[in-house]
Amino acid sequence: HTDHHACGARVRIPLDELTALLVRIFERHGTSAHVARVLGRNVANAQRDGADSHGIFRIPGYVSTLASGWVDGHAQPQVTDSAPAFISVDARNGYAQPAHEAAQALLIEKARSQGIALLAMHDSHHFAALWPDVEPYAEQGLVALTFVNSMACVVPHGGRRALFGTNPIAFAAPRENGYPLVFDLATSAMAHGDIQIAAREGRQVPPGSGVDRNGEPTCDPNAILDGGALLPFGGHKGSALSMMVELLAAALTGGNFSFGFSWAQHPGAQSPRTGQLLIVIDPSKGAGANFARRAEDLVRALHDAGQERMPGDRRYRQREESLAKGVPVAAADLARLRELANG
Ligand code: NDP
Ligand code: PYC
Known part of the structure; x- marks a missing residue:
């Protein structure tokens, strides 16, 4: 076809x-x-x-x-059971997804026994979308949140130089009927990947996406990529969320900040060497045990209010x-x- x-x-x-x-x-x-x-x-x-x-x-x-040679495609992640609700993963300069997978069964077991559990991963490369990291938990009735920091290419609100990564956040919640409610969004005005795609296709990007090498606003994706930078989405609000992602995905996990590593010695390197935090909650533990039905009520109300398309x-x-x-x-x-x- x-x-x-x-x-x-x-x-x-x-x-x-x-x-x-x-x-x-x-x-x-x-x-x-x-x-x-x-x-x-x-x-x-x-x-x-x-x-x-x-x-x-x-x-x-x-x-x-x-x-x-920037990433180790053969890394063997090290999983540590740090506390009743806290798992630490050293991805040992390997990819985040296999390191997450190595800890996944323990994370679910802890979330179900403690009501909440977190996985704090460091020395990991995340070069992918985040929704695949959270959707499977919601399919099992759990609520999940994840945060990843990336590489310095976003100017903090009011700032002069790129410091944050595109720092995405993803969230997944079960629904009684239908696919989980999932959102997955960069805290920058656009994902770096989408800027690259716009450049490749010769398209301008919307105003507010980024600045050129002189710090001037631009809609030219090449100017953003070539010495310029992205902006956070939503001004100071997106900038605050991006700061939170640096704190949760890097400071809390022991991973690098987005500005804290250099791949200069590895021409061709593109995947950030940072960290990731995952939080998994079992809603069956408290007065919100009917969570999936309430999620359904919320979706119905959103539809009634005119929002047809859910994330x-x-x-x-x-x-x-x-x-x-x-x-x-x-x-x-x-x-x-x-x-x-x-x-
Ligand atoms: P988008 O802005 O395209 O979408 C963000 C979220 O909003 C999605 O859940 C999307 O749902 C939802 N959405 C979009 N439009 C609407 C609408 N009109 N009404 C309701 N919901 C809507 O995502 P980004 O460009 O911010 O991010 C793209 C990808 O890049 C993500 O997967 C992210 O994880 C990835 N990324 C990865 C990084 C990394 O370090 N690994 C860094 C930065 C980004 P839907 O999915 O259905 O479109
Ligand atoms: O699209 O911003 C992005 C991105 C960074 C790392 C992986 N994807």
């Missing part, structure tokens, strides 16, 4: 086939078989859900980062379409992926 899109001819391929292709690329370019399986699934699922800035668009960045709805729609018809991929990108898998 082929159709046409802004980025040229698009084909659809079955999710399993895309996943297998991506797993081969990761293994071929320097990860263990296990890490390849975790990341291959993560990237394929992002593509499946139409999360364009963190789907196959990221593969060249993964490959060049592995080649640069996550677009992804779920794309997911259903991808599962029914195949995952859309630009034909040129697919050819490139095949080269990377075989070359």
